Amino acid sequence: MTTSATQRQAAASVKSRPPRIADRLPAEGENGVFTESWFPLCKSSEIAPGEMRGIDFLDGRVVVMRDQQGKVHVLSAYCPHVGADLSVGKVVGDQIQCAFHEWRFNTDGYVAATAIGDPAPKACLFKYPSADKSGIIWAFNGEEPWWDIPDFEKPNDKLAIRVEYDVPIYPIDPWVICANTPDWQHIKIVHKIAFDHKQYRDCLVWNNYSMQGRLDGYYTDNKGGAIETKAGIFGTSIFIMQGYFAGRWVGILTPFGIPKPGWTQTYFILATEKGDGSEEDRQTISKVLAGLYHLAKVQVGEDKPILRTIKYAPGYLTASDAMLAKYLKLVREFPRSHAGGEYIR
Numbered sequence: 443m444t445t446s447a448t449q450r451q452a453a454a455s456v457k458s459r460p461p462r463i464a465d466r467l468p469a470e471g472e473n474g475v476f477t478e479s480w481f482p483l484c485k486s487s488e489i490a491p492g493e494m495r496g497i498d499f500l501d502g503r504v505v506v507m508r509d510q511q512g513k514v515h516v517l518s519a520y521c522p523h524v525g526a527d528l529s530v531g532k533v534v535g536d537q538i539q540c541a542f543h544e545w546r547f548n549t550d551g552y553v554a555a556t557a558i559g560d561p562a563p564k565a566c567l568f569k570y571p572s573a574d575k576s577g578i579i580w581a582f583n584g585e586e587p588w589w590d591i592p593d594f595e596k597p598n599d600k601l602a603i604r605v606e607y608d609v610p611i612y613p614i615d616p617w618v619i620c621a622n623t624p625d626w627q628h629i630k631i632v633h634k635i636a637f638d639h640k641q642y643r644d645c646l647v648w649n650n651y652s653m654q655g656r657l658d659g660y661y662t663d664n665k666g667g668a669i670e671t672k673a674g675i676f677g678t679s680i681f682i683m684q685g686y687f688a689g690r691w692v693g694i695l696t697p698f699g700i701p702k703p704g705w706t707q708t709y710f711i712l713a714t715e716k717g718d719g720s721e722e723d724r725q726t727i728s729k730v731l732a733g734l735y736h737l738a739k740v741q742v743g744e745d746k747p748i749l750r751t752i753k754y755a756p757g758y759l760t761a762s763d764a765m766l767a768k769y770l771k772l773v774r775e776f777p778r779s780h781a782g783g784e785y786i787r
C-alpha cells in the first residue's frame with residue numbers, strides 16, 4: 443500500500459469511529475441554573491438556637507440561622523448594603539446583625555433597622571425554603587418546593603437516628619451518584635449484591651421527581667447478608683433505602699449537597715427502631731447504627747475510586763441499562779432554576 447493510501451485508510455477509520463458521548467446531560471450550574479431539588483446544608487445539631495453559620499451552597503453562600511424558638515431559616519449570605527458576609531456577624535434576638543455596619547435583618551430576610559438611624563431601605567436577602575428533618579438542615583433550590591423530602595416508613599420519633607458526613611467531597615454532581623441506584627450493573631459488580639433486576643424494574647414506581655421499589659437480594663461477599671428493602675431516588679440529590687438487613691429494620695437516607703458547582707458533599711442519615719429504652723437496648727442500637735455506618739462507608743468506598751475520577755456521560759447504554767436511561771431522562775428534564783442566584787453570589 444502506498445503511503446497516501448495508508449493515510450486515507452487511517453482518515454476513514456477515524457471518521458467512522460463512533461463518538462464517546464451519545465447524549466450528554468447538563469451539569470449543575472450550567473447556564474446559571476441548578477436542579478430544583480432538596481439539598482443538605484449541615485447537621486441539625488450544628489446550629490443551636492440563637493446561632494448561625496455560613497455555608498457554601500450552589501455557586502454562592504447562605505447563612506443557616508436558628509431562631510430562639512428553634513426554627514431554622516436559610517438566607518443568602520451577602521448583605522444588601524455593601525456585601526459583607528453576614529455569617530461573620532451575629533444573631534441578636536431573632537435578628538441577624540451584619541458585622542460591617544450593624545444593619546439587622548429579620549428572619550424573612552428584610553432589613554429591620556440600620557445602626558446609624560437611617561430608615562431601613564426596602565432591601566432583603568433571599569430566603570430559601572428549608573427543612574429541619576431527620577437530623578439534617580435542608581434547602582430547596584427554588585421559590586417553592588414542589589415535592590417533599592422522603593420519610594422513613596417508621597415515624598421519626600420511634601427511630602434512633604445517627605447523622606454523619608462523608609469526607610472528602612466528590613468532583614461530580616449529586617445526580618451522578620443518584621444515577622448509581624438504577625445502574626444495576628454497578629450494584630451487582632461494584633457492590634456485590636445479587637438480586638433479580640427484572641423484579642426491581644417491574645415494581646419500581648416512578649413519578650416526575652422520584653423512583654422507588656422493592657430491592658431484595660443478598661451480598662455475595664461478606665459485607666452484609668440478606669437484604670429485603672425498598673430503595674429509590676428522590677429528586678437529583680437523595681438516595682433512600684429501608685427495610686430489613688440481616689433481619690433488623692434499618693433505614694439509610696443519603697442526601698447529597700452541592701457546596702460548589704461540580705462537587706458533591708455526602709451525608710448519611712442512619713436509622714433503626716428504638717426499643718424499650720433499657721441500657722441493653724441502647725447498646726444494641728448503638729452497635730446497629732455503627733454497623734450500618736460501617737456498611738455505608740464500605741459501599742461508598744467501593745464507589746470512591748470510580749466516582750472521584752469519572753467523566754460521567756452516557757454513551758452506549760445496553761438493554762440492562764433501561765432504568766438508568768429512564769432516570770437520566772428524568773434528570774435531563776428536571777426543572778432547573780436559580781431563584782436565589784443574584785443574592786447568594
Ligand code: FES
Pocket residue numbers: 521522523524525526540541542543544545
Ligand atoms: S455591609 Fe452589612 S451593614 Fe453594611
Ligand SMILES: [Fe+2]
Pocket residue numbers: 622628632633741745
Ligand atoms: Fe454505588
